[in-house]
Structure formats: C-alpha cells, structure tokens
Amino acid sequence: xxxxxxxxxxxxxxxxxxxxxxxxxxxxxxxxxxxxxxxxxxxxxxxxxxxxxxxxxxxxxxxxxxxxxxxxxxxxxxxxxxxxxxxxxxxxxxxxxxxxxxxxxxxxxxxxxxxxxxxxxxxxxxxxxxxxxxxxxxxxxxxxxxxxxxxxxxxxxxxxxxxxxxxxxxxxxxxxxxxxxxxxxxxxxxxxxxxxxxxxxxxxxxxxxxxxxxxxxxxxxxxxxxxxxxxxxxxxxxxxxxxxxxxxxxxxxxxxxxxxxxxxxxxxxxxxxxxxxxxxxxxxxxxxxxxxxxxxxxxxxxxxxxxxxxxxxxxxxxxxxxxxxxxxxxxxxxxxxxxxxxxxxxxxxxxxxxxxxxxxxxxxxxxxxxxxxxxxxxxxxxxxxxxxxxxxxxxxxxxxxxxxxxxxxxxxxxxxxx
Amino acid sequence: xxxxxxxxxxxxxxxxxxxxxxxxxxxxxxxxxxxxxxxxxxxxxxxxxxxxxxxxxxxxxxxxxxxxxxxxxxxxxxxxxxxxxxxxxxxxxxxxxxxxxxxxxxxxxxxxxxxxxxxxxxxxxxxxxxxxxxxxxxxxxxxxxxxxxxxxxxxxxxxxxxxxxxxxxxxxxxxxxxxxxxxxxxxxxxxxxxxxxxxxxxxxxxxxxxxxxxxxxxxxxxxxxxxxxxxxxxxxxxxxxxxxxxxxxxxxxxxxxxxxxxxxxxxxxxxxxxxxxxxxxxxxxxxxxxxxxxxxxxxxxxxxxxxxxxxxxxxxxxxxxxxxxxxxxxxxxxxxxxxxxxxxxxxxxxxxxxxxxxxxxxx
Numbered sequence: 001x002x003x004x005x006x007x008x009x010x011x012x013x014x015x016x017x018x019x020x021x022x023x024x025x026x027x028x029x030x031x032x033x034x035x036x037x038x039x040x041x042x043x044x045x046x047x048x049x050x051x052x053x054x055x056x057x058x059x060x061x062x063x064x065x066x067x068x069x070x071x072x073x074x075x076x077x078x079x080x081x082x083x084x085x086x087x088x089x090x091x092x093x094x095x096x097x098x099x100x101x102x103x104x105x106x107x108x109x110x111x112x113x114x115x116x117x118x119x120x121x122x123x124x125x126x127x128x129x130x131x132x133x134x135x136x137x138x139x140x141x142x143x144x145x146x147x148x149x150x151x152x153x154x155x156x157x158x159x160x161x162x163x164x165x166x167x168x169x170x171x172x173x174x175x176x177x178x179x180x181x182x183x184x185x186x187x188x189x190x191x192x193x194x195x196x197x198x199x200x201x202x203x204x205x206x207x208x209x210x211x212x213x214x215x216x217x218x219x220x221x222x223x224x225x226x227x228x229x230x231x232x233x234x235x236x237x238x239x240x241x242x243x244x245x246x247x248x249x250x251x252x253x254x255x256x257x258x259x260x261x262x263x264x265x266x267x268x269x270x271x272x273x274x275x276x277x278x279x280x281x282x283x284x285x286x287x288x289x290x291x292x293x294x295x296x297x298x299x300x301x302x303x304x305x306x307x308x309x310x311x312x313x314x315x316x317x318x319x320x321x322x323x324x325x326x327x328x329x330x331x332x333x334x335x336x337x338x339x340x341x342x343x344x345x346x347x348x349x350x351x352x353x354x355x356x357x358x359x360x361x362x363x364x365x366x367x368x369x370x371x372x373x374x375x376x377x378x379x380x381x382x383x384x385x386x387x388x389x390x391x392x393x394x395x396x397x398x399x400x401x402x403x404x405x406x407x408x409x410x411x412x413x414x415x416x417x418x
Numbered sequence: 419x420x421x422x423x424x425x426x427x428x429x430x431x432x433x434x435x436x437x438x439x440x441x442x443x444x445x446x447x448x449x450x451x452x453x454x455x456x457x458x459x460x461x462x463x464x465x466x467x468x469x470x471x472x473x474x475x476x477x478x479x480x481x482x483x484x485x486x487x488x489x490x491x492x493x494x495x496x497x498x499x500x501x502x503x504x505x506x507x508x509x510x511x512x513x514x515x516x517x518x519x520x521x522x523x524x525x526x527x528x529x530x531x532x533x534x535x536x537x538x539x540x541x542x543x544x545x546x547x548x549x550x551x552x553x554x555x556x557x558x559x560x561x562x563x564x565x566x567x568x569x570x571x572x573x574x575x576x577x578x579x580x581x582x583x584x585x586x587x588x589x590x591x592x593x594x595x596x597x598x599x600x601x602x603x604x605x606x607x608x609x610x611x612x613x614x615x616x617x618x619x620x621x622x623x624x625x626x627x628x629x630x631x632x633x634x635x636x637x638x639x640x641x642x643x644x645x646x647x648x649x650x651x652x653x654x655x656x657x658x659x660x661x662x663x664x665x666x667x668x669x670x671x672x673x674x675x676x677x678x679x680x681x682x683x684x685x686x687x688x689x690x691x692x693x694x695x696x697x698x699x700x701x702x703x704x705x706x707x708x709x710x711x712x713x714x715x716x717x718x719x720x721x722x723x724x725x726x727x728x729x730x731x732x733x734x735x736x737x738x739x740x741x742x743x744x745x746x747x748x749x750x751x752x753x754x755x756x757x758x759x760x761x762x763x764x765x766x767x768x769x770x771x772x773x774x775x776x777x778x779x780x781x
Contacts, residue, residue, distance in 0.1 A: 331682030333499035391505075395679040399672055406668050413661045 029069045031061035048149035051158075057110055064096070091131055093141040094119050118142075121221035128221075138179065145169055145219075161219075164202060166212040167193055189213075192270030211237065231261035238262075244356035265289075276314060279355065280307035305360040310351055313367045316374035317344050323381035332384040337377050344370045344377065448655035451638050458528030459636060459659075460666045461521050467667040468518035469624070471674070472556075475511040476613065483563070485609040487602040490565035491688040498685060509678035515557055517674065519704050522553050530742070530763050533749040533756075534637035540743035542634065545627040547740050552620045557702055559612040565605060570689035571699045573608075574600045579712065582725040601691065640750050700777065707773035708732055714776075739766075 036046045049055050054064075062069040067084035078086035088096040098119040100106055107116050122128040122142075130139035145161055152159035160169045171190035173179055180187050193199040193213075201210035216233050217223065231251075235242025245251055245261070254261055265286040266274065277284035280303045281293055287303035295301050321341055328334040347370025354366040433439055450459065482501055484493040497504035526546060529535055535543035562573045577594050581587040596603030642650055653659055701709050712728040719727035738745075748755040 331684070333495060333505070333685060335495055335685070336499070391679050395675055398675055402668050402672050402675075406665050409661050409665050409668070413658065413665075416657055416661070 029060045029062075030072055031065075031067070031069055034072070035061075045149040052149055052151050053153050053156075054151065090137040090141055091135060093143055094122050094128070094132065097142045118220040121218070124223070125218070125221045126223050138173075140173060144173070161214075163208040163210075163212045164206055166214060167199070167203065170213045189269045192268075196269060196271045197273040198271060230263050234262040234266075240353050241356045244354065248356065248358045250358045274352070276307055276310040276352075279310070280304040302358065302360060306355050306363045309360065309363050309367050310348070310355070313344075313348050313351060313370050313374070316371055316378070317341070317348055320344065320374045320378045320381060323378060323385065327381050327384040327388065330385070330388045332388055334381070334384065337380050337384075340373060340377055344374045346370075347373065442656060445656035445660070446654045448635065449652040450636055450655055450659045451642065452651040452653055453639050453642070455528075455532060455639070458524070458532065460663060461525040461528060462631075463663045464666055464670055465518055465521040465525055466624075466628075467670060468514050468521060469620075471514045471671075472511065472518060473617065475507050475514065476617075478507045479511055480613060485563070485605055487565065487605060490563060490605060491685075494564050494685060505682065506675075506678055509682050510674050512683040513674050513677045513681075515560060516703070517670070519553050519557055522550050523704070526550060527763065527767065529637075531760065532637065533640055533746075533759075535743040536637075536746070536750055537743070539630070539634055539637060542627060542630040543743050544740065545623055545630065548623050549620065549627060552616055552623065554704065556612065556616050556620070557704060559608040559616065561702060562600075562605060562608045563612065564685060565689045566686035567689050567693070567696060568686050568699070570600060570691065571695045572701050573604065574695075575699055576701055576705070577604075579725065579729065582723060582729060584726065599691070643750070703774060706777035707770045710773040710777035710780075 032046045032049075035042050037043070045061075049061075060069055061067075065085050065087070067075060067079070067082055071082070073082075075082055075084050076086075078084060101114075102116050102119050104116050107114055123132060127140045130136040131141055147160050152162075154161050156162060157164070159165065167190055174185075175187050175190045177187045194203055198210050201207040202212060214222065215236070231242050231245060235246075241262075251261070253259075254264060265278065266272075272284075275284075278286050280287065280300075285293070285303070287293075287300055291297045291300040291303070293300055295304070324334050324337045324341060328338070347367060351363055351367040351370065354363045357363070429438065450456070479497065482493055482497045482504065484490065494508065498508050499505075501507075529543065529546065558573075558576065562569045577591055577600065580594060581591045583590055592598060594604075595601070596607045638650070700706065711732065712725055715724035715728045717724050722730070746759055749759055750756070
C-alpha cells in the first residue's frame with residue numbers, strides 16, 4: 001500500500017479522532033512521555049510543542065501523526081499497521097496539513113475566522129508549482145514559513161509569520177544566494193525592503209499596518225505580481241493614488257510601453273519615502289528617467305509645474321510651522337494653530353497624491369486650501385508673537401508703576417524715621 | 419488744598435464710625451525687634467500677601483474654569499488664549515502657588531532657628547504647621563485641575579502612595595480618588611476641595627494664627643533675654659514695619675509678574691487616561707524630597723514593605739516636627755543641647771535640598 005492510499009484511508013479516521021480530542025482533550029499521551037526520554041532528534045518536538053497553537057487547541061501528536069497515544073510499544077518511522085503515519089515527506093506536507101485546515105466543518109469548531117483555502121491557493125503559488133508540480137523539495141511548504149511543532153497564531157508576536165517577523169522568514173530562503181542559485185531571481189529583496197519606507201515602518205517602528213512581503217505577493221498563493229497587476233497591488237492600500245493613476249494619460253502610455261505602473265517611478269522592494277524631489281529636476285527626480293530634462297519636453301515641464309505647486313505649499317507649511325513653534329517656545333497658547341497645521345499638512349498630502357493625475361490644474365486645486373490656511377495660520381502666529389512683545393511692554397509699564405510705589409514708600413519711610 | 423480737605427473729611431467720617439484713630443494708636447504701640455535676623459520676620463507677611471493674591475486670582479479663574487474631563491483643559495485653553503489677561507491671571511496663580519509654599523517653608527525654618535515656637539507660642543507653631551499642611555493640600559489638589567497629562571499621572575502616582583497603608587490603604591485611595599482610578603470623579607472632588615473646603619479651613623486657621631500673633635507679639639531673640647531694655651532696638655508695627663512690609667509685598671508682585679511673562683506655565687497635553695504614562699513623571703518640587711525618599715528605599719525594610727516603611731518614617735518625622743515646642747526643653751535655657759536642635763534643623767534642610775536635587779537629577 002503506498003503512502004497516498006494510507007493517508008486517504010486514515011485521514012477521515014484521524015479527523016474524527018481530532019474532533020473528539022477537542023472535546024475530551026486526550027485521556028493519555030504516551031507519545032510525549034516516551035519521546036521526551038529519547039535523543040534530541042526525537043525529543044525536540046515534545047519541548048517545542050508546549051508553545052504550539054495546536055497544543056493549546058487540545059490536539060495531541062496522534063491527531064496529526066496517527067498511531068496509538070495510549071500504546072507503549074516502540075514503533076518504526078512509519079507503521080501503517082498501528083495507524084502511525086510518521087513525519088510526512090516535504091511534498092506531502094501541504095496535503096498533510098490540509099486534512100484539517102481544508103475542512104470547513106472541522107475548522108469551524110476551532111477558529112471561525114481561519115480560511116480553509118490554503119492548499120487551493122498554494123497549488124497556484126510559485127512555491128506550490130515547484131514543490132507539488134516539479135517535486136522541488138527546496139520550495140517552501142507550510143512548515144518552511146509557519147515552523148513545525150512550535151506553530152503560533154499569526155497574530156502572536158512570537159510567530160514566524162507575524163508581520164514584523166515575516167520578511168525575515170521569507171529572507172531565510174530568498175536572501176540566501178546559495179540556496180536560491182538556479183532560480184534566476186535576485187536575493188537582495190530583504191536588504192532593499194529593510195531600507196525602504198515600508199521596511200523602516202514595519203521593521204524599525206514596528207508598525208504592523210505597513211506591508212510585509214505577503215501584502216503584495218500574497219501568502220499561500222505567493223507569486224510575483226505581473227506587470228499589469230502592480231498598480232492593483234499597490235492600490236490595495238494606496239487607493240486614491242491608484243485611482244488617479246488609472247484615470248490619467250500616463251497609465252495608457254505605461255501600458256503601451258510595458259512599464260510596470262507604480263514600480264516605474266517608485267521601484268519595488270526598495271521604495272523610498274516619496275516627496276517633492278521626485279518631480280522636476282534634481283538627482284531624486286524620477287521624471288528624468290524617461291523624459292528629457294528640458295522645459296521643451298512637455299512631460300518634464302509638467303513635472304516642474306507640479307513640483308513648483310508642491311514646493312510652494314511645503315515652504316508655506318514649513319515657515320508657518322516655524323512661527324507657531326517659536327510662539328509655543330515663548331509660552332504662547334498655540335494648540336489651535338497646531339491643530340490647524342495638521343490640515344495644511346493634509347492638504348500637502350492630498351496635493352502630493354493628486355500628482356498621480358498628472359494634471360497640474362488638479363494639483364493646484366488640491367493645494368489651494370492648504371496655501372490659504374497656511375497664510376491664515378501665519379497671520380495668527382505673527383499675532384501671537386506680537387502679543388508676546390506686548391506682554392513685555394506691559395510688564396515694563398507695570399514694573400515702573402510698582403517701582404515708583406516702592407520708591408515712594410521708601411522715601412516716606414525715610415521721612416518718618418528721620 | 420481741596421483733595422487734602424476731602425481726604426480729611428472722609429477719614430473723619432470713617433473714624434467717627436469705626437475708630438480708625440484707636441486702631442492706628444494700637445498698631446503704633448506694637449513693637450518689632452530690630453536685630454541681625456529681623457529680615458526673616460517679613461516672610462510670614464509675604465506668605466500672607468501671596469495667599470491674598472491666590473484668593474484674588476483664584477476667584478478670577480473661577481469665572482471661566484469649568485471642571486470636568488471634557489471641559490477643564492479646554493476652559494484653561496480658553497482662559498490663556500481668549501480671555502483678556504487670562505494668561506496673566508493663570509500664570510500668576512501658578513507661580514504664586516509655588517512662591518507661597520517656598521515662603522511658608524522659609525517662614526517655618528526662620529521660626530525654627532529663632533526658636534520662636536517656645537512657650538507661650540506653641541499654639542502659633544501648631545496653627546502654622548496646619549497652615550503648611552493646608553498649603554500643600556492646596557498645591558496637590560490644584561495641580562490636577564488643568565487635567566493635563568503631567569498632572570494626571572503625577573496625581574495617579576501621588577495617590578497610589580496612600581495605597582501602601584496597611585488595611586485601610588485601598589479605602590484611603592478610593593476616598594481620595596472617588597473610585598479605584600483617577601477619573602472625572604477625582605477631578606470633581608479635587609476641585610471642590612480646592613475652591614471650597616480648603617479656603618474655608620485655611621481662613622479660619624489663618625485667623626487663629628494671626629490672632630495668636632497679635633496677642634503674643636513677635637518673639638524676641640533669645641540673646642535679648644539678658645539685654646537691658648535700653649539696648650533693645652525696636653520699631654513700631656505701624657508705620658515703620660508695615661511700610662517695609664509693603665515694599666516687600668510690592669517686590670514680590672514684581673517678581674511674580676516677571677516670572678509670568680518670561681516663564682509662562684505650560685498647559686501641556688490634555689490628559690488621556692488610556693495613554694501610557696510619559697517618562698519623567700515627577701511631583702511638584704515641594705513633594706520631591708518625600709517622593710525621592712520613597713523611591714530610594716529598598717523593596718523591603720525589615721518586615722515592612724519599603725514604601726510603607728518610608729511613609730511611616732515621614733509621618734513620624736512630621737509628628738516630631740509638629741510637637742517640637744513640647745519636647746524641646748533646652749532652647750533658651752543656655753543648655754549646650756540647644757545646639758543639637760540647631761544642627762537638627764541644618765541636617766533637615768540639607769536632607770530636603772539633597773533629596774530634591776537627586777529627584778530632578780536621577781532618572
């Protein structure tokens with residue numbers, strides 16, 4: 001009997017046992033007591049399993065590996081007669097896990113929110129194609145990312161697939177030039193990502209809202225996005241940017257050129273924090289990558305026009321912020337101004353977003369409220385600074401009166417004591 | 419001169435009904451000793467003046483301040499930014515509170531070193547100590563009223579300390595806070611205590627303190643006991659001493675105004691009970707030496723928890739200090755042990771200064 005047949009025969013029996021075990025939580029588990037006494041190779045799972053999510057869900061060794069947990073007899077690596085499946089071979093792992101994780105009814109009793117289509121997606125992924133289609137055991141399977149015997153929930157910060165840890169987990173293979181030799185893909189993704197705006201947010205600031213590898217590539221169905229799909233991937237988070245870009249003339253041009261949408265200007269793994277310097281002339285300019293850096297080039301001129309609008313708003317924001325901070329340092333009450341400064345910043349963000357329309361009129365429209373508000377706030381800050389000056393004059397005046405009173409009292413005292 | 423004639427007429431009118439001449443005559447008879455340390459006599463008066471400033475500015479702030487989790491901070495923002503001279507009133511109130519406590523401390527130690535607490539002034543000392551405690555309570559309750567981040571967490575830490583009292587600790591904390599945590603209920607009761615309970619008690623005790631002072635007069639220095647009367651230099655309370663006092667009061671007003679203009683009191687960030695405590699939460703400077711003492715104690719002192727042992731020690735020290743006039747039998751007797759009392763005062767001041775500095779310097 002081959003292993004596939006064994007798996008099929010026992011899977012339903014195991015599933016029933018697993019369902020039951022959830023309720024009665026295993027009367028006896030001799031697997032642990034025996035294996036704990038064996039050499040490291042066989043005892044390590046017993047130690048690791050203490051922290052495993054499956055252990056917390058009440059599953060015991062036999063629920064995955066089969067066999068008799070109450071038995072005390074030695075068993076071989078696999079023993080169909082005892083119902084013992086042993087450790088699955090790399091190519092068997094996805095179906096091994098799918099016995100439970102692909103079963104809607106069973107998973108419902110443990111975690112309603114957990115998807116059950118992991119294997120379906122995995123088959124469509126590059127990893128799945130390589131492992132299941134071509135038998136390439138170097139390709140990642142479930143345990144490559146989730147680990148084995150110490151599997152944690154995705155939301156557990158100790159999990160290898162917790163957002164902050166995930167890039168490191170992927171890099172375990174993808175940054176290893178020797179391991180990846182022969183696949184024809186670069187191995188500097190992690191290094192680039194770590195220095196990118198997304199990487200810094202995720203890895204340095206621990207901002208789990210920032211994207212990890214799976215947010216762009218998918219997880220179980222991981223695959224490099226096709227050129228046509230890149231803006232859709234970016235648009236999952238950058239909704240407005242994607243919409244504006246899609247509606248702009250640039251989208252059509254890029255499509256005709258076969259340029260990878262967002263990636264053409266922003267790059268992929270090493271995406272820098274975008275600012276005004278991306279536009280127009282200068283060493284950070286991305287317009288110059290395609291356009292001739294001359295005002296005669298319509299595209300370049302448009303870049304310069306949009307840059308000029310953004311620069312103007314950014315300069316207003318910076319100058320007003322400086323004045324408000326100065327007033328604050330002098331002890332003036334600036335909370336209202338500081339709050340309104342956020343609206344100016346928001347306006348700048350909106351204007352920056354609007355550049356994806358590649359229409360300087362629209363960019364100007366988005367920037368106008370910010371420019372107007374910045375002017376009002378600047379006037380408010382100047383009023384506060386002037387008020388601060390007035391306070392000193394007030395103090396000077398009052399001090400003179402008080403000093404005159406002191407002098408008067410002193411003279412009166414001298415007169416009395418004479 | 420018509421103005422002089424008008425003044426005389428008004429004076430006569432009031433005198434006829436109130437007896438101003440009698441009062442002035444009485445005050446002229448009051449004598450103030452003149453000697454090397456007479457300067458310290460003015461600090462009691464300055465403290466009184468600062469209290470009057472506090473009452474005045476406090477009433478002005480009450481016109482706009484609205485206690486409540488969603489209104490305290492906002493009303494203060496309104497006061498300092500929109501109300502005419504609101505910033506000045508608020509800054510004077512904040513600075514004056516600190517200067518008043520400083521002056522009360524100076525006054526207390528000057529009374530200590532001049533041994534003015536001796537018979538028959540024991541009750542004056544006791545009432546003064548009650549006034550000091552009330553001033554500290556004013557400071558503690560007023561600190562929370564802006565409902566900013568620093569005040570919120572400092573109050574949390576400060577009230578937590580009471581929780582280490584055995585058996586009743588939890589009850590005391592709940593009673594102070596109006597619940598298990600610092601909330602709007604705490605703010606309401608601190609406000610009530612600050613503007614109603616404390617001023618009422620303070621004015622009564624202050625009245626007793628001033629009455630006793632009036633009845634017994636200012637204490638003469640110990641060295642004067644052996645001096646012949648002709649060598650004792652004195653001045654009349656009115657106008658000589660009171661005019662000098664006025665000069666000091668006006669100088670204090672100048673200082674407060676300058677502090678308010680050059681070092682305005684920050685409003686900070688509005689308190690958020692769900693935010694984590696910011697780094698460097700410290701109590702007001704006048705509580706710092708006690709706070710630092712508690713902080714530096716080990717977790718356990720003998721069978722007691724460190725914090726409880728510290729509290730017991732501070733309370734015992736306070737009790738000894740309060741009852742000083744009753745156990746100091748050496749001052750004024752020429753006994754060499756009287757020097758020990760002087761040294762005790764010096765050690766206490768050194769301890770307070772050192773612990774306060776450490777409180778600000780150490781992390």
